[in-house]
Amino acid sequence: MKTKTPSSSLARLSQRFRGQGALLMLALIGTVVQVSLTVYLPVLIGQAIDTVVRPNSNQLLSSILVRMVLVIGLNTAIQWLNPILFNRLIYQVVAKLREDVLFKLHHLPLSYIDRQSIGDLVSRVTTDSEQLTNGLLMIFNQFFLGILTILLTIFSMGRLDMLMLLLVIGLTPLSLLIARFISQKSYRLYQEQTRARGQQTELLEEVIGQQALVQQFNAQAQKIDIFRNRNAQYSDATQDAIFYSSTIFPTTRFVNALIYALLAGVGALRIMKGQFTVGQLTTFLNYATQYTKPFNDISSVFAELQSALACAERLFAVLDEQALSEDHSQILxxxxxxxAIDFENVQFGYVPNRILIKNLNLSIPAGSKVGIVGPTGAGKSTMINLLMRFYEVNQGQILLDGIPITQYSREDFRQQIGMVLQETWLKAATIHDNIAYGLPNASRKAVIEAAKAANADFFIRQLPQGYDTYLEDAGASLSQGQAQLLSIARVFLKQPKILILDEATSSIDTRTEMLIQKAFQKLMTGRTSFVIAHRLSTIEDADMILVMVDGDIVESGNHAQLMALKGVYHQMQTAQETLA
Structure with a gap:
C-alpha cells in the first residue's frame, strides 16, 4: 500500500533507524547527558546568587563557580560531539534509502518507467532525499533535544515550586495547538511544492537534453514560457509553504513571552512575601526560558518535518510499487x-482495454534471419519488447527451444540476446568500458577485435587516448554514427545466441553500412536474428520476412514469395524503389 499520511511515513522512517542501533543509542545517551547538564546549570546560578547576598561565603561561592566551569566545559564538548554522531547516523540511513529506491527502479517493470517523468524520478532520488536529510537533521539536533529539555525542566521546576509550574504548564497547550494547526497546513503546501519541483526538473531535463531539437524548430520562446509558468507554480507553492511554516516561530514566541512575564510578576510578589529567594526566582526564570525555548525549536522542526515527510512519501511511493516477479524454475x-523462438497465441496491449497484438502464432527455426517490416505503430518494436520480456504478454506464451521463457530468469535469458537500437546510449566512461559494457572483464584484445568488426577501430585510434579516451559527456562529443558504431561493437564482443537489430545502421554512411552489413552477416551465421528494417534492401536475403499491420502479421515468407503475392510488402518495396 502506498504511503498516504505523514504518520505512516514517519513510522517507516523510524524502522530504518533500527539497523543503526549502536550509533543511535550512543547519540541518545549523549543527548541525555547534554540536557542534564543544561538543566543543572541554572541550579548552580541560583545558588551562586543566594550565596553572594550572604556574609562570609567566598569559599562556598568559589566551589560553586568551579562546578559551573566544569559543567559548561563538559556540556560544550558534548554539544560538539552530538551533531557529529547524528550526522553520521542520518546520512547512513538516507544513503541506504536512496540506494533502495534506485535498486527498486532497476527492478520495476518498464511499463512503470514509461508512465513516469524521468526528471521527476531523478528529483525524487536527489532533491527529495536531500530535503529529507535536512529535515531529519533538525529532528535529531533539535526535536529530541527539545523534548528531553522540556521533560527534565518540568521535573526540576516541580521540585522547586509546584504553583509556578502549574502556571507554566497551563499556558503550554495554547502554543502546541497553534503549532499543530500551522504544521498540518504546511504539510499539504510542502506536498504541492515537491510536486511542482518534480515538474520543473522534468522540463529542465527535457529542454537541456534536446536543445538542438528545440533550436531547430525555434521553440525557445515556447519552452521559456512553459518554464516561466512552472517556475511560477513552484515559486508560489514554495512561498505559501514557507509563509505558513514561518508563522509558527513568532506565534509561539509571543505565547512564551507571556509565560515569562507572568512568572516574573508572580515570582516578585512571592519574594516580597518571603516565600521565594532571589536565587530561586533566577533559577525558575532560567528554567522557564529553557522550557519555552524548545517549543520554538520544535515548532520550526514541525515545519521542516512536513517538508521532509512529503519527500519521504514520494520516495516510499517508489518502494511500494510492485516489482518484477521472478518465478523461474529452470537453469538456462x-x-x-x-x-528456436515460438509465439503461441500471444495477446498484448499496453492498455488492458486496447489490444495491439491479437492471437499471434509464429514459429521461427533456430539460426533463422527474420526481417520485420511494417508502417509506424504496426507493433514491430512491441513484438521485440515481448521477446525481451520488457513487457509481459497478456495471454499466451513465448518459447525458447520449446521451453517458455518465463521459466528462466530474466537475467539468464537476456544474456543470450544482443540488441542494437536506433537510439544509441553511451555511459560516462572510456571507449573500452563502453564497448565492454556487457562483458566488463573482456580483454583489450577482444575489445579491439570487436571494434574492428564494427568498423570502429579507425576512428577510435584517432581519439586523444584511443581506447582509453574518457567520454565525460557520455558520448555527446562523438557523432551519432560513431556512437552507433560503438553500440554495434558491444554486440560483436558479446557474441549472443540471438540477435536483435532495430534500424541498427540508420545513422551510418552508406559505405560503412555496407561493411557492417557484411560483418553482421558473418555474426548472424548460425544465430537466430531479428531485423527491424525500414530500408527493405537490408532484409531481402532474410529467411523469413514478417509484414505487420495494426499488430497483426498480415504476410510472411521470403522476399520472392512476398513479391509474388503483390500485397503490402510488394507495395512497400515498389514505393521505396520509386523514391530511390
Whole structure:
C-alpha cells in the first residue's frame, strides 16, 4: 500500500533507524547527558546568587563557580560531539534509502518507467532525499533535544515550586495547538511544492537534453514560457509553504513571552512575601526560558518535518510499487541454446482495454534471419519488447527451444540476446568500458577485435587516448554514427545466441553500412536474428520476412514469395524503389 499520511511515513522512517542501533543509542545517551547538564546549570546560578547576598561565603561561592566551569566545559564538548554522531547516523540511513529506491527502479517493470517523468524520478532520488536529510537533521539536533529539555525542566521546576509550574504548564497547550494547526497546513503546501519541483526538473531535463531539437524548430520562446509558468507554480507553492511554516516561530514566541512575564510578576510578589529567594526566582526564570525555548525549536522542526515527510512519501511511493516477479524454475544452459523462438497465441496491449497484438502464432527455426517490416505503430518494436520480456504478454506464451521463457530468469535469458537500437546510449566512461559494457572483464584484445568488426577501430585510434579516451559527456562529443558504431561493437564482443537489430545502421554512411552489413552477416551465421528494417534492401536475403499491420502479421515468407503475392510488402518495396 502506498504511503498516504505523514504518520505512516514517519513510522517507516523510524524502522530504518533500527539497523543503526549502536550509533543511535550512543547519540541518545549523549543527548541525555547534554540536557542534564543544561538543566543543572541554572541550579548552580541560583545558588551562586543566594550565596553572594550572604556574609562570609567566598569559599562556598568559589566551589560553586568551579562546578559551573566544569559543567559548561563538559556540556560544550558534548554539544560538539552530538551533531557529529547524528550526522553520521542520518546520512547512513538516507544513503541506504536512496540506494533502495534506485535498486527498486532497476527492478520495476518498464511499463512503470514509461508512465513516469524521468526528471521527476531523478528529483525524487536527489532533491527529495536531500530535503529529507535536512529535515531529519533538525529532528535529531533539535526535536529530541527539545523534548528531553522540556521533560527534565518540568521535573526540576516541580521540585522547586509546584504553583509556578502549574502556571507554566497551563499556558503550554495554547502554543502546541497553534503549532499543530500551522504544521498540518504546511504539510499539504510542502506536498504541492515537491510536486511542482518534480515538474520543473522534468522540463529542465527535457529542454537541456534536446536543445538542438528545440533550436531547430525555434521553440525557445515556447519552452521559456512553459518554464516561466512552472517556475511560477513552484515559486508560489514554495512561498505559501514557507509563509505558513514561518508563522509558527513568532506565534509561539509571543505565547512564551507571556509565560515569562507572568512568572516574573508572580515570582516578585512571592519574594516580597518571603516565600521565594532571589536565587530561586533566577533559577525558575532560567528554567522557564529553557522550557519555552524548545517549543520554538520544535515548532520550526514541525515545519521542516512536513517538508521532509512529503519527500519521504514520494520516495516510499517508489518502494511500494510492485516489482518484477521472478518465478523461474529452470537453469538456462547457454551452451545448449539453439535459438528456436515460438509465439503461441500471444495477446498484448499496453492498455488492458486496447489490444495491439491479437492471437499471434509464429514459429521461427533456430539460426533463422527474420526481417520485420511494417508502417509506424504496426507493433514491430512491441513484438521485440515481448521477446525481451520488457513487457509481459497478456495471454499466451513465448518459447525458447520449446521451453517458455518465463521459466528462466530474466537475467539468464537476456544474456543470450544482443540488441542494437536506433537510439544509441553511451555511459560516462572510456571507449573500452563502453564497448565492454556487457562483458566488463573482456580483454583489450577482444575489445579491439570487436571494434574492428564494427568498423570502429579507425576512428577510435584517432581519439586523444584511443581506447582509453574518457567520454565525460557520455558520448555527446562523438557523432551519432560513431556512437552507433560503438553500440554495434558491444554486440560483436558479446557474441549472443540471438540477435536483435532495430534500424541498427540508420545513422551510418552508406559505405560503412555496407561493411557492417557484411560483418553482421558473418555474426548472424548460425544465430537466430531479428531485423527491424525500414530500408527493405537490408532484409531481402532474410529467411523469413514478417509484414505487420495494426499488430497483426498480415504476410510472411521470403522476399520472392512476398513479391509474388503483390500485397503490402510488394507495395512497400515498389514505393521505396520509386523514391530511390
Amino acid at each position: 544452459d547457454s551452451h545448449a541454446v539453439q535459438g
